[in-house]
Amino acid sequence: MSNPLIDMQKPDVIFCIGTNMTECHPVAATGLKKAIARGAKMIVADPRKIPLADMADVYLPLRVGSDVALLGAMAHVLVRDGLVDESFIAERTSGYPELKAHVAKFTPQWAEGITGIPAADIERAARMYGEAERGAIYYTLGITEHICGVDNVQSLCNLALLTGNIGREGTGINPMRGQNNIQGAGDAGALPNNYPGFQAVTDPANQAKFAKLYGHEIDLEKGMTKVTALELCGDKIRAMLIDGENTVVTDPDRKHCEHALSSLDHLVVIDLFLTDTGKLADVVLPATAWAETDGVCSNTERRVQRLRAAVPAQGEAMPDWWIVSQIAKRCGIPGFDFESAADVFNELCSLSPIYAGLNWDIIDKGEYHWPVPEMGHPGTPILHQGVFENGRGLFKLLEYRDPAETIDADFPVWLTTGRRLESYHSRTQTGRSSGIDYLLWEETLEVHPDDVESWGLRDGDFCTMTSARGSVRIKVEATNRSPRGTVFTSFSFADVRVNDLTGSGYDPITQTAELKVCPVRIEREQATV
């Protein structure tokens, strides 16, 4: 997030797109509710009529995967009606004349044809955001899990740059991170393109720096993304270490994943439970869980916080850092003589410019937002104040592209996926916490009541849902949350393997899977008895 969570109470206009925040980030959503109680207006864009939509002043029910068209049309209105911040554009951006010319063709009428949102509502939303003193954008995986995920994010950046809604309190572009330390995994360098602290591996200066630190020169080329690596398992990739990820359940296209991991010569999985991924491994190593582990995590607002162990490990489980270090030592790799989590974290701080002012003791109270470039620096709750890190904010010229697969006669219905409040990912944790079943005990497919009727289904009965990759059996739930022609389910229950269906494509830049869009066919289940 460019701005801290506390800022969520401060905007005059909130624009939520592709985020089911009340279910996925409930505590953050309470900040928005307070802003609204204070008089803030809210625009919500989402294919489903999620709970946030009920609180919105303008609700934009866009067709799945049509975000770039909607956002392009909003930019069109801002430019056409002069709702842009001229001085911000002059001082801090480049490429405005080009953008202005580029968005001229994205009329709200044109976008209506693609998104299905009435042009008048697009106009209203654009004007509302454009007239805000403090406008803030919030998004989640509904924006990024598309083949055009990067285009979606850049379209949002264009809106913020046009209106100067960045670098100030109560504004910004704010992705909400889904996993507790997904931000931290990136901060710590678990990325194929970056060393710790987002230092590019392609920069020879960084290469030289790490050659000194790690005792050998490291490739200047980026590594493979996980998606590519999975494709090359058994070919170029022969051995894999997977830490705490239930790949075959959470990644798209399950058959492909299982096949990939089974074709490895060597698979080592570190986890809390014997997951479906672990069952394919040669070696499974038990890690300590949350509440058993000392460590550090970064939240969605870049706040660096301490995790503390409260109970002893179960059985012989050990911390992940210890396990990886032991394997490394046995492979003869130097530099793994860590004796504590503090040792590891302090080494990370010593070589990451955004953590240069941090160490294990300083972060005890969790008051720092990175970057913290030197000792004594107070941290950076709001990014891009006064100046962008790379100079000027560059407007990007984007074109709408169809999703990797679109509906047709064989697969006439849009399936979109997400999370529910009470469960988390593959439920290896929430599913093993008592009482959660009381709230959420089975997977359902959310279908508009009129579709339920016209497709010959019945609320509460099972149906068969089929995509180009596979088929699942799932219970129908009639609800007005789904628009007509679009159905929704989560990917939380092992007995409904929704990722047998998904996986139609990937964003060409980030290789994020298009989990949000998948054309399917839905049939009433034939009576078997």
Next chain:
Amino acid sequence: MTQVKPTSGAGRIVLDGDSVEFGAGESILEVATRHARDVPTLCYDPRLDAFGGCRLCVVEVEGVRNPVASCARAAEDGMVVHSSTATLEKYRKTLVEMVCSENRQVDVDPLSGLASQELAALADRYDARTGRFAGAQSGCSYEDDDNPFILRDYDQCISCYRCVRVCAEQEGDFAISIKNRGFGTQITVEFDGLLNASACTFCGQCVQTCPTGALADRKALRYADTPGEIEKTRTICTYCGVGCSVDVLTKGDRMVGVQPAMDGPANQGALCVKGQFAYDFVQHEDRLKTPLLRGEDGELHPASWEDALERAADGFLKALEEHGRHSVYAVASGRAPHEAAYTTQKFIRAGFWNNHVDNCSRA
């Protein structure tokens, strides 16, 4: 219900003879608390709008005839305030006695909730367990709500409305409402039914603010009879990226519950159902207890750390030898701490001199 929003500029008041400063908008209670005065409260939760219902926090203000509820009255420049006088203490004692007499039970298990000991502490402070006002009890218990998280025992309710206000003001959910007025007042949910049929999301905030245990953490109370002192360890919720601060409650080696941290920088005391209640996977019997190795028979078998680490390392070395240094790949977790991701990337970069490492954010 007097709903007074303290609004006035900064200035000074005389508090028990000392001249002290106050900030814009501070209530008398906040100023007094900041200056180490222990003014008793019951309907007060610092996160919520002042309510002024229980009158336990009354103070004397010179020139004002009746004692004023300090939580609901803004400090004003030049005010002369007495926070503790014999008259006030007597009045407070009577109030606590009346409240205690209405409740079946003053002492409740501390696992009931974060604020659950407030009434008992006041009863001790004012030696108020005299039963002087013993008589009718308001409220009514709702024991047939079978939800596994929130116990509703309205015999214990003192109508402080903290639960109602936290639900409305903090959560914006409005699942809890007030039925009837005066002595017949009851806290209830929409349509008087089960929480699960209401707008309730089971965030547990009502449980944590209830000063009497009328709303209590049913899940934690399973361990009420487990021997041992309750210890609290401050950590961060393991689920989403908001990063809420929590205290993990333990008795010996057993995790018995979770409470929100009121001073948590990302959440200021708020939690959702996952952070509040979905913690017991940690000590679930399905946890892996030893390393597992795939045997000759193709099955996974328990093994020693020594053998498992040896085998893990051998496989990577073999790949390196036979297929070169670009044949090894690592995926770091988005759920484990920094140290896991850092060592994983270092394993690849320092060991195989390439950048074949990623995390699971792409899924």
